Amino acid sequence: MNPLSSSVAQPGPPLWLLAELTYRCPLHCAFCYNPVDFARDDTELSTDDWLRVLREARAAGSVQCGFSGGEPMMREDLEVLVAEAHRLGYYTNLLTSGVGLSAERAAALKAAGLDHIQLSFQDSTRELNDFLSHTRTFELKQQVAARIKEQGWPMVMNVVVHRLNIDYIGQIIDMAVALGAEYLELANSQYYSWALLNRDQLLPSREQLQRAERITNEYRERLGDRIKIFFVVPDYYETRPKKCMNGWGNVFLTVTPDGTALPCHTAKMLPGLAFPNVREMGLREIWYESEGFSRYRGDAWMKDPCRSCPDKEKDLGGCRCQAYMLAGDPAAADPVCDKSPAHDKVSAAVARAQQPGTPGAPLIFRDPRESRRQAGCAD
Ligand code: SF4
Numbered sequence: 001m002n003p004l005s006s007s008v009a010q011p012g013p014p015l016w017l018l019a020e021l022t023y024r025c026p027l028h029c030a031f032c033y034n035p036v037d038f039a040r041d042d043t044e045l046s047t048d049d050w051l052r053v054l055r056e057a058r059a060a061g062s063v064q065c066g067f068s069g070g071e072p073m074m075r076e077d078l079e080v081l082v083a084e085a086h087r088l089g090y091y092t093n094l095l096t097s098g099v100g101l102s103a104e105r106a107a108a109l110k111a112a113g114l115d116h117i118q119l120s121f122q123d124s125t126r127e128l129n130d131f132l133s134h135t136r137t138f139e140l141k142q143q144v145a146a147r148i149k150e151q152g153w154p155m156v157m158n159v160v161v162h163r164l165n166i167d168y169i170g171q172i173i174d175m176a177v178a179l180g181a182e183y184l185e186l187a188n189s190q191y192y193s194w195a196l197l198n199r200d201q202l203l204p205s206r207e208q209l210q211r212a213e214r215i216t217n218e219y220r221e222r223l224g225d226r227i228k229i230f231f232v233v234p235d236y237y238e239t240r241p242k243k244c245m246n247g248w249g250n251v252f253l254t255v256t257p258d259g260t261a262l263p264c265h266t267a268k269m270l271p272g273l274a275f276p277n278v279r280e281m282g283l284r285e286i287w288y289e290s291e292g293f294s295r296y297r298g299d300a301w302m303k304d305p306c307r308s309c310p311d312k313e314k315d316l317g318g319c320r321c322q323a324y325m326l327a328g329d330p331a332a333a334d335p336v337c338d339k340s341p342a343h344d345k346v347s348a349a350v351a352r353a354q355q356p357g358t359p360g361a362p363l364i365f366r367d368p369r370e371s372r373r374q375a376g377c378a379d
């Protein structure tokens with residue numbers, strides 16, 4: 001059957017829709033995953049555009065919808081979008097810093113059918129949380145955690161882990177338990193976007209990582225079923241890359257605030273690829289026919305060492321963005337792989353991370369002005 005002729009909402013690719021509603025965010029995290037040049041273009045899709053995207057993605061087969069940003073609470077129409085996603089039958093997830101999640105809006109989102117909230121914290125102490133986000137948000141996040149519990153959502157907490165907070169992993173877990181979290185994701189920063197700018201300040205040493213994993217395992221044993229703790233290692237400490245996004249154009253579709261459709265949320269950086277916009281093309285056509293979604297599907301695009309590698313099915317050559325950022329070629333093997341000719345870039349960063357102390361250069365915090373400066377735009 002021609003996939004373009006079907007309009008039945010059977011589950012099928014793209015199973016996951018990530019709706020990046022806005023790049024506006026009151027926080028300024030030094031590891032932010034938004035593009036460094038996010039402020040180059042501040043246009044945002046209208047409510048009607050997003051409603052159409054939700055319907056088209058569902059008709060194409062999407063079953064999970066994540067609302068993220070920036071801070072998605074900055075959109076006043078969030079409740080409308082969640083209600084439509086719920087009506088269409090998606091499992092809905094909100095990824096938030098908590099800023100803007102008042103008691104009234106929490107109740108409205110519950111009434112709209114929101115299934116799941118993931119609340120991010122930067123650290124277990126006010127000082128470090130507020131330093132890393134460059135805002136005073138620690139108490140507010142605690143209040144939001146209580147609101148999430150009050151509304152009966154599972155409490156899912158996410159903390160990005162790096163050199164500056166990894167030594168407090170035990171306190172972070174204690175905080176998650178005290179706030180009644182059922183799930184805690186200790187996600188080591190991956191080095192893209194703002195985190196790549198700050199990599200030397202953020203990449204932990206091997207000793208820090210091993211200690212954090214050991215402490216996490218001790219807590220897991222002690223706490224049993226009370227809380228499920230995930231610990232995600234930075235891929236710089238691996239010798240094989242991850243199967244990025246579970247394969248290019250396989251499962252995930254991201255729509256950025258201005259309507260650009262991407263196979264992953266950082267792919268817009270890749271040179272020589274025109275990504276379609278949902279204002280100009282339907283989602284089925286984007287998924288099945290656009291060059292942006294086809295270029296790195298499967299393995300026909302691979303060069304050696306991936307092309308002749310027995311492991312190519314396992315990881316599909318890793319991440320195209322990391323290949324571009326570190327090897328300068330989006331069709332190269334991900335330099336995390338120790339068979340990559342550019343693996344020395346990763347090894348050198350890891351070697352620097354073994355030096356004691358914190359590198360002297362100041363952290364670069366994410367904000368629109370810095371973004372324009374990094375993009376070379378006049379302010
Ligand atoms: S990582 Fe921090 S700055 Fe970036 S969108 Fe999330 S809360 Fe905002």
Ligand code: SF4
Binds near residue numbers: 309339
């Ligand atoms: S050479 Fe390529 S396919 Fe083989 S393990 Fe490395 S990244 Fe994966």
